Amino acid sequence: MLSVRDLDLFYGDAQALDAVALEVGEGEIVAIIGANGAGKSSLIRTIAGIHRPARGSIRFAGREIAGEPSHRVCEMGLGQVAEGRQIFPTMTVLENLEMGAALKRARQGAKAQLERAFALFPRLAERRRQAAGTLSGGEQQMLAIARCLMGRPRLVMLDEPSLGLAPVIVEDVFAVIARLRREEGLTIVLVEQNVAISLALADRGYVLENGRIVMTGAGAALLADDRVRQAYVGL
Amino acid sequence: MLLANILVAGLLTGAVYALMALGLSVIFGVIRIVNFAHGEMMVLGMFGAWALNRFLHLDPLWAMPLVAAALFLAGYALQRGLINRFVARPEHMQFLLMLAIAIMLTSAMLMGFGPDARNVQLDYAFDSYDLGGLLVDKVRVLAAGGAVAGAALLWAFFRFARTGKAIRACADNYLGAQVVGLDVKRLYAITFGIGAACVGAAGSLMLLLVDVHPYLATDYTLLAFIIVIVGGLGSLGGALLGGLLIGLSEALSGFFIDPSMKSMFSYGLLILVLLVRPQGLLGRRL
Numbered sequence: 001m002l003s004v005r006d007l008d009l010f011y012g013d014a015q016a017l018d019a020v021a022l023e024v025g026e027g028e029i030v031a032i033i034g035a036n037g038a039g040k041s042s043l044i045r046t047i048a049g050i051h052r053p054a055r056g057s058i059r060f061a062g063r064e065i066a067g068e069p070s071h072r073v074c075e076m077g078l079g080q081v082a083e084g085r086q087i088f089p090t091m092t093v094l095e096n097l098e099m100g101a102a103l104k105r106a107r108q109g110a111k112a113q114l115e116r117a118f119a120l121f122p123r124l125a126e127r128r129r130q131a132a133g134t135l136s137g138g139e140q141q142m143l144a145i146a147r148c149l150m151g152r153p154r155l156v157m158l159d160e161p162s163l164g165l166a167p168v169i170v171e172d173v174f175a176v177i178a179r180l181r182r183e184e185g186l187t188i189v190l191v192e193q194n195v196a197i198s199l200a201l202a203d204r205g206y207v208l209e210n211g212r213i214v215m216t217g218a219g220a221a222l223l224a225d226d227r228v229r230q231a232y233v234g235l
Numbered sequence: 236m237l238l239a240n241i242l243v244a245g246l247l248t249g250a251v252y253a254l255m256a257l258g259l260s261v262i263f264g265v266i267r268i269v270n271f272a273h274g275e276m277m278v279l280g281m282f283g284a285w286a287l288n289r290f291l292h293l294d295p296l297w298a299m300p301l302v303a304a305a306l307f308l309a310g311y312a313l314q315r316g317l318i319n320r321f322v323a324r325p326e327h328m329q330f331l332l333m334l335a336i337a338i339m340l341t342s343a344m345l346m347g348f349g350p351d352a353r354n355v356q357l358d359y360a361f362d363s364y365d366l367g368g369l370l371v372d373k374v375r376v377l378a379a380g381g382a383v384a385g386a387a388l389l390w391a392f393f394r395f396a397r398t399g400k401a402i403r404a405c406a407d408n409y410l411g412a413q414v415v416g417l418d419v420k421r422l423y424a425i426t427f428g429i430g431a432a433c434v435g436a437a438g439s440l441m442l443l444l445v446d447v448h449p450y451l452a453t454d455y456t457l458l459a460f461i462i463v464i465v466g467g468l469g470s471l472g473g474a475l476l477g478g479l480l481i482g483l484s485e486a487l488s489g490f491f492i493d494p495s496m497k498s499m500f501s502y503g504l505l506i507l508v509l510l511v512r513p514q515g516l517l518g519r520r521l
Contacts, residue, residue, distance in 0.1 A: 050413050074416025086411035088404045099404045102397065103416050151416060 001026045001187055002047070002078075002155055007056035007066075009039075009046050009211075016042040017053070018211040024155065029181055029188045031202035031219060033195045033232060039211040040191045041083050044159045048080045049073035061154065075103055079153025083160045083191075085144040089133025093124055096132045096143055100150030110150065117146040120176065138169035145176065155187040156180070162194045170194065174201055195232040199223040207232075240370050241490045242483065247371070247379035249482020251440045254382040255455065256462035256474040257389060258433030264469030265406040265426045268318060268329055272337035274456030276431055279340060280306060280438020281447035282348055288355045288442075295355060296377055299439040303385075303432040310431025315424040322423065337452070344449040352446040378440040385436045386475060389429070393471075402426050406469075434459075454498075461505045467518025476516055480504065 002024040009017035016039050024030045034040050045051045047058055049070035058066040060078050074080075088096050097117060101110040118125035121142045127135060132143055141161055148156055158177065162170040174197055180186045192198035199205050202219035207228065215222065222228050259273045270276075280302050287298040313336070321329050362373040393399040402422050405412040412419050445451075458481065466477025481501050488500040508515060 048414070050410075069418075069420075070413045071416045071418040080414050082410065082414045086408055086414050088407040088411055090407050091400070091403060095400055095404075098397075099401065099412075099417065100415050102401055147415060 001028075001061060002189070003057075003059045004043075004047065005057045007043070007046060007058065008054045009042055009051055010054050016211050017046065020056070020208070020211070020213055022206050022213065022216075024187060024189055026187055027181065027185055028204065029177070029190060029202045029219075031190045031192060031198040031205040032208055033192060033198065033205060033222075033228075034208035035232070036193070038208045040208055041159055042211070043208065044080065044082075044157050044189070044191055047073075047157065048078065071103075074151060074153075075105055077105065077152070077154035079148040079151050079156045081144045081148045081156060081158045081161060083163065085140045087132045087135075087140055087143050087147070090131055092129055093132055093135070093143060094128040096147050097124075097150050100147035103151045106150060106152045109152070113150055113152060117149055120149075120179075121146050138165050138172065141165060141169070141173055142176070145173075149180075153186070155189065157189040157191070159191045160193060161190075162192060162197070170197065174198075177201065195228070196223065199228075236368050238490070241486050243369065243371055244375055245483040245486025246479055247375040247482070248444060248486065249479035250379035250382040250386075251437050251444070251478075252458065252462055252482050253475045253478025254385050254440070255434050255437035256459050256466070256478050257386060257471060258430040258437070259459045260463050260466075260469060260471055260474040261389070261433065262427055262430035263463070264471070265402055266314075266318075266322060266423050268322065268427075269333065270430065271330065271333035271456060272340055273434055273459045274452040274454065275337045275340035275344075276306060276310075276434045277438045277441070277455040277459075278344060278447060278449060278452045280435035281442045281451075282344060282353075282438075283435065284439035284442045285348075285353055285355060285447055294357070295439045295442045296381055299381055299385075299436050302439045303436040306435030307428040307432040309428075311424045311428035313431075314427035315420070318427065319420050319423060337456070341449050341452050344452075348449065350448060350450070352448040354446040355442055357443070374443040378443045381440045382437065385433060389433065390471070392429075398422070398425060402429075458498075458501070461501050464515055465505055465508045467515025470515065470517045470519065473515050473517035480516075 004020060004022045007017050007020040020043060032040055042051065046053050049068050053066055056066060057064060060076060065073050088099060097114060101107065101113065123139055124143055124146055135143060161173050177188060178201060181188055190198050190202060199219045199222050205217065205219050205222045206213050207215040255277055259270055262268060262270050283302040283305060284295040284298040287293040287301060288295060321332050359373050364371045364373060364376065393403055401417050404417060405419055405422050462477035462481050463474055465480060466473025484500045484504055485497040488497045
């Protein structure tokens with residue numbers, strides 16, 4: 001469904017991505033793990049059309065999208081839950097969700113989608129009139145996920161959804177991710193520093209180091225790999 | 236009673252100032268570009284209303300929506316074609332770009348309309364309402380009414396319209412707006428168009444009160460800056476409050492001291508606010 005080849009990205013002279021390649025099949029959960037600064041967020045943002053790659057191909061649902069602006073990429077059904085949540089703090093929860101449904105692909109049926117979002121996250125329904133900036137970190141993460149779903153994506157890229165959350169909340173977030181694949185058939189790309197929990201959930205994983213893919217394999221196999229355990233799981 | 240007359244006149248003129256400053260505030264609050272051509276756009280609006288009156292005998296009040304629509308289109312095209320390329324550039328480049336636009340606008344207006352002051356002849360120019368001893372000029376009431384209507388429309392747009400909310404989202408979180416798939420560049424163009432429409436509308440209304448000539452532009456640019464800084468940069472309520480305050484301050488200094496001293500007091504107010512509350516009266520943070 002998503003196929004990335006030979007992707008290079010530069011910030012000025014600094015190379016952030018170096019010949020990155022990855023494949024994501026329909027209905028899969030694929031984890032991308034790596035240390036801080038390995039290029040995970042750069043990869044997500046390049047696929048999402050926020051950064052322009054210097055070279056390489058990104059194909060989504062049979063179409064080449066490398067170099068397309070982010071609003072076109074979103075319109076094709078490639079959604080993103082960004083690092084740091086990136087909600088609209090002074091707008092209400094409801095307005096945040098409306099912004100998620102501003103895409104043409106999502107305008108029809110936005111009402112029904114809103115009901116589903118509230119069913120998935122009852123806390124958001126309770127706080128729909130509240131300014132999003134006043135929500136707790138976990139609630140903001142739920143809002144970011146719900147806002148992305150409002151755009152009716154076929155594939156969702158989640159960037160560090162566990163960042164800064166209490167362990168109990170992290171479990172909730174990952175339970176939701178698993179449920180989205182199971183119940184909605186969503187394809188999911190998961191970028192995480194929390195390697196243990198994300199590889200346990202993922203079908204397959206890629207290890208990113210200094211902008212390069214250095215290892216790939218089934219989630220469980222990567223989790224059992226000594227090098228991965230030493231470098232990322234802290235065992 | 237005379238003082239009350241002066242106060243009311245100041246407030247009414249201030250409402251037109253407020254609409255002008257709203258345009259500047261909207262543009263800065265969303266795009267983070269300082270429109271150094273704001274006064275030039277104001278004078279362009281005045282000349283637009285003047286031309287509509289001269290050739291089509293349209294009252295400036297009815298010219299207002301036409302002028303606002305024309306300036307919206309011009310502002311949209313300017314942002315889309317030119318300014319969007321400068322949004323991510325260093326501030327000194329943005330400054331030079333906007334200054335160049337300002338100078339070109341003034342030159343074009345000098346060529347098109349000449350340096351002389353021009354005004355509109357209205358049969359109600361000297362009418363006034365007598366409210367229990369309080370004398371209020373009819374032109375001032377109409378101008379302020381138009382300004383209030385413009386500001387209310389703007390408020391409703393940002394509060395209820397889908398595009399208005401999307402523009403607020405861009406101002407709230409630029410990356411977030413990209414993440415949800417908003418077309419930020421298009422929304423920026425609409426925003427600049429709205430800012431230009433506000434100042435164009437204010438220009439049409441101002442023509443009810445003063446004569447127009449191209450050299451007014453710099454004064455209005457500075458006036459808009461004073462208002463927006465006094466009220467709080469990027470705050471719409473602040474632009475309204477600042478406009479009314481500056482209108483009052485001009486009227487009072489003109490009455491008690493001398494009309495030619497009015498800008499001295501506006502700048503005095505600016506310095507006072509910068510000293511005591513640098514984020515502006517209703518500004519959020521600095």
